Amino acid sequence: MSKIIYTHTDEAPLMATYSLLPIISAYAAKAGVELETSDISLAGRIIAQFPERLTDEQRGPDALAELGALAEQPEANIIKLPNISASVPQLKAAIAELQAQGYDLPDYPEAPATDEEKDIAARYDRVKGSAVNPVLRQGNSDRRAPGAVKAYARSHPHSMGAWSPDSKTDVATMGHDDFFSNEKSVTMPAADTLRIEHVATDGTVTVLKEKLPVLEGEVVDATFMSAAALDAFLAEQVEAARASGVLFSVHLKATMMKVSDPIIFGHAVKAYFKQVFDRYGDDLAAAGLKPDDGLGAIFAGLEELPNGAEIRAAFDQALAEGPAMAMVNSDKGITNLHVPSDVIVDASMPAMIRIGGHMWGPDGKEGDTLAVIPDSSYASVYKTVIDDCKANGALDPATMGTVPNVGLMAQKAEEYGSHDKTFKIAQAGTVRVVNQAGEALIEHEVQPGDIWRACQTKDAAIKNWIELAVSRARLSGMPAIFWLDEKRAHDAQLIAKIDAYLPTLDTEGLDLSILPPAAAAQKSLDRLRAGQDTISVTGNVLRDYLTDLFPILEVGTSAKMLSIVPLMAGGGLFETGAGGSAPKHVQQLVAENYLRWDSLGEFFALAASFEHLAQHEGNARAQVLADALDRATATFLENDRSPGRKLGTIDNRGSHFYLALYWAQELAAQQDDAELAAAFAPLAEKLAADEQTIVAELIAVQGSPVDLGGYYRPDDAKAAAVMRPSATFNAAIDAF
Structure with a gap:
């Protein structure tokens, strides 16, 4: 059977x-x-x-x-x-x-x-x-809207909020001292077992990961986000939202990026409530109430503190005096910073774009929003869509094309395989990725509180991804765009592999191209508005983001996607x-x-x-x-x-x-x-x-x-x- x-x-x-x-x-x-x-x-x-x-x-x-x-x-x-x-x-x-x-x-x-x-x-x-x-x-990902779903959306278009050219909604991202800008990447010439170590300024060596087996042809990346630069950036965005009168929201992936993003979320909580943490931070820490867990956990724990009511009043005052916060549930007072897993970037950003660039404010009304996405690796995709909607209005589900996705995710590829190689740095020094011969393949100078991570992508997974993209392009007749930025260290390694593997495949008559994410997004949007279809060929995180973004705009929900992993x-x-x-x-x-x-x-x-x-x-x-x-x-x-x-x-x-x-x-x-x-x-x-x-x-x-x-x-x-x-x-x- x-x-x-x-x-x-x-x-x-x-x-x-x-x-x-x-x-x-x-x-x-x-x-x-x-x-x-x-x-x-x-x-x-x-x-x-x-x-x-x-x-x-x-x-x-x-x-x-x-x-x-x-x-x-x-x-x-x-x-x-x-x-x-x-x-x-x-x-x-x-x-x-x-x-x-x-x-x-x-x-x-x-x-x-x-x-x-x-x-x-x-x-x-x-x-x-x-x-x-x-x-x-x-295996790698093949996600697309089934024909029956697209046909239904075209004959029964879902509601789309109106966009105004004067919308103040925008995306804020670091652009420097973040994961994107600090990334270094190597392709392994042979199988090896790597070691990740921290060398303190006094020479003390701490092994962060003893053994990291890698295969020939495997791509190994490492990067870090500066805690000091993150804090300065977040402080600027809190003030920017206050000055422009828009809702303040932070968009992360604390569920999938289970080590790094809760830490970033905690920085956002402390940035918005800086005066509260300056005054009561020691009390909260002593009670085990951490900003990384969000306001909900902190508020629940305040009931056990002798000065809990006083601290809660300080939080309430900060909320009243700060920029209006985007809400998860206005009726229940649940803010964007209550629970790290409540506001997931790949779901929250498309929903905001669909309703005209708005989120819900504490008054229960929609409002323009400053969407804070600290790392700049993919923030430009959302900014491109928002700017396009400001210029051209909302997309029309009755006439728009479709953007299916071929995603590189096999064998824990890329960032989503970084959890066991992500560390919050305890002291100043250098983090090194060292091979068995004792050679440092990658080095970063780091400071206390910085978030350092490494990830790996196996050659067999990359080759299979390229083959799947070619297969889907041929079967569908659609052009396919690889969303890769040659200025990003990891992407440059992938582009080299595409250049090596594509000539071994039958690509005659196919329209295949490579564009940085912002340019790929704009070209896909232009074709969408013209009723044309375009395959997005992306890495693991963008796979996650785009297979929510485009389906939510096209058919109203990502739950109606056909998602096959051969x-x-x-x-x-x-x-x-x-x-x-x-x-x-x-x-x-x-x-x-x-x-x-x-x-x-x-x-x-x-x-x-x-x-x-x-x-x-x-x-x-x-x-x-x-x-x-x-x-x-x-x-x-x-x-x-x-x-x-x-x-x-x-x-x-x-x-x-x-x-x-x-x-x-x-x-x-x-x-x-x-x-x-x-x-x-x-x-x-x-x-x-x-x-x-x-x-x-x-x-x-x-x-x-x-x-x-x-x-x-x-x-x-x-x-x-x-x-x-x-x-x-x-x-x-x-x-x-």
């Missing part, structure tokens, strides 16, 4: 799984396909780290490690739903919930001192941030969209028994997964399922069966019913497999006949709070009961 691994993740995607998985498991079984779940949720990852502390019933396998091993096998077929890339506050909350559920887990050690605490910290560090994606993504070993990883809105959806589910999560990404991933089985295992029925699912999804979109936005309309569960109905009807009507058609005909008839009853049962439960038994680790029985409330629908699927 063919097998698909369906990942058990977190938040809204997990809730949707309780409803959707029984449907697709029943349908897949008719084609000889088994769906097996694998728990890579934050809670599951935590539990897997401490088996010796747990009972037999509580222990769970290290599913992430198992899936990582599977991803390197040709038979891999994995559907990957969005998971929590945990910030420290999220990690602590998940630990506390599991402890309350009876799991004997240690607290997260803020400043590990003993060997035991260091071991605990190391285990938790394997869980937080981007723990999942680098393990599973053993694994280098021959298998397939099929990703289901972005999970940035997942927390808010769960909050609404708990309060109102209404889940707005749109599973369209799961539908597309499932169809691609079935198609992969058909192609690689010769399962003809899997192809029939895939083709029928594609047609059903087109009907689903045309009939607007995605979740509504308010009570009384169908939510995620209702959308799953309609997908099941249309899919069954397509399978019953198809003529490629008579036996399969006969199997689905009675189900199609029953679902159609019971449509009104099922929809009524699904809507009837809305409006009251529900108990899921947990946020990070819900109770399976309770969650399933909440997500499968229609007895009529359940009976039909379970009997089938």
Whole structure:
């Protein structure tokens, strides 16, 4: 029997799984396909780290490690739903919930001192941030808006905010003394084992990373951000926002860049509240209240301090006197600086651009915004889009083209593989990357507080990325632009490899070019406005940014993207969209028994997964399922069966019913497999006949709070009961 691994993740995607998985498991079984779940949720990852502390019933396998091993096998077929890339506050909350559920887990050690605490910290560090994606993504990324989604967006264009030429919205970035400007890069002439060390000004050598194995042809980068320059920059931006009367916002990726960006976030908190930290910084530090964790954690901890009310008043006064802060939730007073994982640059910037360059202010109204993106590596992309919208107005979803992406991400490529090689510098000196012969390949002079990082990109991953770009350009007929800046050290190494590998490939008749990110963005925008399509071929971080930016502008959301990772070993990883809105959806589910999560990404991933089985295992029925699912999804979109936005309309569960109905009807009507058609005909008839009853049962439960038994680790029985409330629908699927 063919097998698909369906990942058990977190938040809204997990809730949707309780409803959707029984449907697709029943349908897949008719084609000889088994769906097996694998728990890579934050809670599951935590539990897997401490088996010796747990009972037999509580222990769970290290599913992430198992899936990582599977991803390197040709038979891999994995559907990957969005998971929590945990910030420290999220990690602590998940630990506390599991402890309350009876799991004997240690607290997260803020400043590990003993060997035991260091071991605990190391285990938790394997869980937080981007723990999942680098393990599973053993291939490069192919992301694009499916034809059905583009057709729907053109015939039913989503709302776009108006842009004014007088808009004060802008992007501020350092441009010097940051990761971009300080980067150095080398291509390894032979396999080696490198060492990263810090040489203090007095000659003391501290080994930061003992062994860093590298392969021949591998690109190794290192860079740092100056803490002093960062502080000066942030102070300037706080004052600039105040002077121009715009909202102040900071846009980082504290979930994915789990070491560097929380530190940068903490600098932003201290810059905005400088007077508070000047006066009360020692009190806060003594209580373990760190700016890196955000205002939310600080405010919660103030309740335990004898002068907590006094300090809180000082924070409130700073908020009143400073520039107006962009808000995550104006009604609840949650600011841009409350939680480091709340404002994720790749989700927050496109949303701001889509509504006319605005974010929400503390008064609950939209306002022009100064978007502060400290590192200048990619900030120019957002500035280019903003400036283009000021000059030409909002893009038109009814006429604009599309910008699919081929992204370099295999084998922990580039910045997203830097976590175990990122360090906050303790004292002045030099950080060196040294080979086994004792030669320094890269050196940086650093000061206390500077953030230094290294990363690596394997030659095989780069070569595969170039091949995938050429393949997509040929299959699609679109021009492809490599977004690379020869002035950036790492990009210069990639350009050299492109120059070497492209002549070995069949590129006749293809339109392939290399442009720096700002110029590539402008050319893509010009073509978008003309209704033309352009493939963006990018590195790992820009892959993340652009596969939110362009889909949000084109089709209203990145959750509707088809995201395929052709694994280098021959298998397939099929990703289901972005999970940035997942927390808010769960909050609404708990309060109102209404889940707005749109599973369209799961539908597309499932169809691609079935198609992969058909192609690689010769399962003809899997192809029939895939083709029928594609047609059903087109009907689903045309009939607007995605979740509504308010009570009384169908939510995620209702959308799953309609997908099941249309899919069954397509399978019953198809003529490629008579036996399969006969199997689905009675189900199609029953679902159609019971449509009104099922929809009524699904809507009837809305409006009251529900108990899921947990946020990070819900109770399976309770969650399933909440997500499968229609007895009529359940009976039909379970009997089938």
